[in-house]
Amino acid sequence: MKFRVLIAVCAVFAVAAMTGASGQAVAAESSADMFGCMHEGTKVGKTYIRHTDPAKLEEAVQIFEGNLEDREYPVGTVLQLVPIEAMVKHEKSAYPDSNGWEYLLFDLSSGVTKIAARGVTAANPLGTCQSCHEGAASFDYVCSKDHGCPPIPVTDEQIIGMQGTDPRCEAN
Numbered sequence: 064m065k066f067r068v069l070i071a072v073c074a075v076f077a078v079a080a081m082t083g084a085s086g087q088a089v090a091a092e093s094s095a096d097m098f099g100c101m102h103e104g105t106k107v108g109k110t111y112i113r114h115t116d117p118a119k120l121e122e123a124v125q126i127f128e129g130n131l132e133d134r135e136y137p138v139g140t141v142l143q144l145v146p147i148e149a150m151v152k153h154e155k156s157a158y159p160d161s162n163g164w165e166y167l168l169f170d171l172s173s174g175v176t177k178i179a180a181r182g183v184t185a186a187n188p189l190g191t192c193q194s195c196h197e198g199a200a201s202f203d204y205v206c207s208k209d210h211g212c213p214p215i216p217v218t219d220e221q222i223i224g225m226q227g228t229d230p231r232c233e234a235n
């Protein structure tokens with residue numbers, strides 16, 4: 064009998080841990096099926112921004128477009144610059160070192176999204192995502208052009224070229 068009560072209490076805590084302050088379920092990890100053709104987002108400059116809630120998407124676009132400092136992107140925001148990488152915003156407690164941002168590196172060799180690495184240890188050949196993006200801590204870890212991150216050695220044209228090769232887009 065006591066055992067059953069214990070199980071019930073644990074279940075309540077587990078549900079509480081999976082829900083955010085709003086009471087809505089907040090997954091602490093993104094799943095591969097969240098990422099299709101990267102061009103599906105709203106494009107601001109070269110960066111694609113997504114959110115399932117239109118009001119929160121608008122808020123994220125405003126923060127990005129206005130280069131607003133000391134503002135936090137809404138939980139659920141997805142940012143993508145190149146097909147093999149993404150940043151997804153969660154509650155801060157999920158990824159405390161990056162104010163809730165989950166960095167993701169994909170393996171797209173099969174034509175669909177496979178998650179190759181995630182979180183503060185995720186890296187591309189230039190280093191960990193965090194090692195550069197932490198330079199933009201006052202811009203909620205979003206680098207853009209001049210938010211304090213070390214520059215990447217690729218031109219805007221090369222980035223646009225990479226965007227055009229996303230194997231998940233029908234045109235490719």
Ligand code: HEC
Nearest residue numbers: 142143144148149150166167186189190192195205206207
């Ligand atoms: C050498 C430094 C460096 C590394 C390493 C790096 N980034 Fe970035 N990242 C940048 C810079 C600089 C920009 C802005 C480029 C621009 O807008 O021209 C950027 C832009 C982005 C953007 C668009 C939003 C923004 O912050 O402007 C995403 C998403 C992103 N990077 C994800 C990642 C992920 C995921 C990783 C790791 C797998 C990673 N980056 C590794 C420097 C880096």
